[in-house]
Amino acid sequence: MHFCFQFLIRIIFFDSYRIIAMALAPVESITPLSSDLFYDILRRLDGPTLASAACACASFCSISKEESLWENVCSSVWPSTNREDVKNLISSIGGFRKFYADCFPLIVNKEVGEYQWNNCLEYPDDWTEAEYYGDMNEFESISPSDFVSIVDIRFKEKPICSKVLWGIPNANGYDGWFYNCPFRIDLLTYADRDDNNDGMVTLSVSDGLPPITSMERERKDGKLWQELRDGLLLSWIIVNRKMKQAANLTSWSPLDGQRHWPTDKDFVFRFGSVLSAKDILPSQVVQCILIMKFRVVHTEEEGVQTTLKLTELSMQLEDMEGAHVNGKNSLLILKEALSCRRSKNYSEVLESCLMYSKVQNELKEEKIRNESRLDTLCILSGIAALMTFWYYVL
Numbered sequence: 089m090h091f092c093f094q095f096l097i098r099i100i101f102f103d104s105y106r107i108i109a110m111a112l113a114p115v116e117s118i119t120p121l122s123s124d125l126f127y128d129i130l131r132r133l134d135g136p137t138l139a140s141a142a143c144a145c146a147s148f149c150s151i152s153k154e155e156s157l158w159e160n161v162c163s164s165v166w167p168s169t170n171r172e173d174v175k176n177l178i179s180s181i182g183g184f185r186k187f188y189a190d191c192f193p194l195i196v197n198k199e200v201g202e203y204q205w206n207n208c209l210e211y212p213d214d215w216t217e218a219e220y221y222g223d224m225n226e227f228e229s230i231s232p233s234d235f236v237s238i239v240d241i242r243f244k245e246k247p248i249c250s251k252v253l254w255g256i257p258n259a260n261g262y263d264g265w266f267y268n269c270p271f272r273i274d275l276l277t278y279a280d281r282d283d284n285n286d287g288m289v290t291l292s293v294s295d296g297l298p299p300i301t302s303m304e305r306e307r308k309d310g311k312l313w314q315e316l317r318d319g320l321l322l323s324w325i326i327v328n329r330k331m332k333q334a335a336n337l338t339s340w341s342p343l344d345g346q347r348h349w350p351t352d353k354d355f356v357f358r359f360g361s362v363l364s365a366k367d368i369l370p371s372q373v374v375q376c377i378l379i380m381k382f383r384v385v386h387t388e389e390e391g392v393q394t395t396l397k398l399t400e401l402s403m404q405l406e407d408m409e410g411a412h413v414n415g416k417n418s419l420l421i422l423k424e425a426l427s428c429r430r431s432k433n434y435s436e437v438l439e440s441c442l443m444y445s446k447v448q449n450e451l452k453e454e455k456i457r458n459e460s461r462l463d464t465l466c467i468l469s470g471i472a473a474l475m476t477f478w479y480y481v482l
Contacts, residue, residue, distance in 0.1 A: 158184035192431035232259035270412030289398035333426035
């Protein structure tokens with residue numbers, strides 16, 4: 089009990105003289121605090137602190153199991169969970185406490201470091217359809233309509249966009265084009281991209297953007313680019329209603345990005361994670377790539393404040409060779425991702441993504457070297473054949 093009160097002193101940060109006085113009083117003279125007071129304290133905590141508080145004493149442990157506490161935590165991290173349809177979804181898959189435990193830690197793939205790119209990257213010619221696409225009986229239990237995307241974007245800790253997508257667009261029918269074509273989810277409709285649409289997602293100086301006098305100035309100092317790269321946070325949660333499981337496929341912060349100069353005013357950011365494709369694809373691992381693109385629509389030189397518009401928010405899967413994964417294999421990979429290893433250590437997650445990029449670059453370099461050797465061999469063979477021809481002719 090004494091340790092419980094020590095923890096209580098550490099986590100109270102609001103101005104309540106009654107609670108502070110009780111916390112500082114000698115343990116022998118303290119009357120048991122009511123559950124309502126404990127609840128009032130715990131409901132002010134974030135997720136990691138609430139989880140730590142649950143380990144402090146039996147009273148905290150019991151109260152921390154309250155679903156309303158975790159609903160409050162989830163709504164602060166993911167504003168989209170405030171929607172009634174999402175609340176019902178979360179309740180149906182195990183509740184907010186389970187949802188937070190599944191989706192706050194990020195996916196980390198330790199198998200990337202053990203990956204041997206020279207083992208078997210080619211698709212064998214004798215593969216059967218079942219081997220290429222995975223277990224067909226297993227695939228029949230996966231339906232695109234079972235997946236739900238819950239997406240939230242923050243800029244400098246302020247929510248700027250929340251979207252929920254039920255099912256996967258254009259995936260109707262088992263024999264549809266979706267299953268054999270590159271997998272892609274585009275979260276923005278054409279209406280969302282319309283300049284005249286009042287519901288489009290924008291960022292401006294009032295949201296914390298630095299004022300940009302002109303794009304020429306931005307090309308020189310990159311101030312706007314830096315603010316976006318450091319301030320943007322993305323959460324893309326995939327839920328499978330049938331399996332009652334969920335996972336966060338993003339890396340929170342951008343992995344990399346580029347100022348897209350061909351269109352001059354586009355800023356592209358790439359988030360993502362490394363997913364297991366064991367027994368699904370020869371590469372054994374794939375990268376889930378989440379693309380966020382903003383376009384500058386106004387600068388200060390136009391007489392209005394600097395304004396950016398969100399023009400793309402999409403997901404796709406790529407294998408080690410950079411090829412897009414088709415719909416069938418993507419559903420199998422997403423299913424496996426719902427039960428893969430996770431970590432709260434962001435540096436561990438980042439290391440996994442960097443390792444993937446390193447191995448992928450090594451593979452590309454090796455392929456270039458092999459192609460260069462083959463070209464050289466073909467040239468030498470041609471020269472030798474030509475010299476032999478002229479030898480016999482002359």
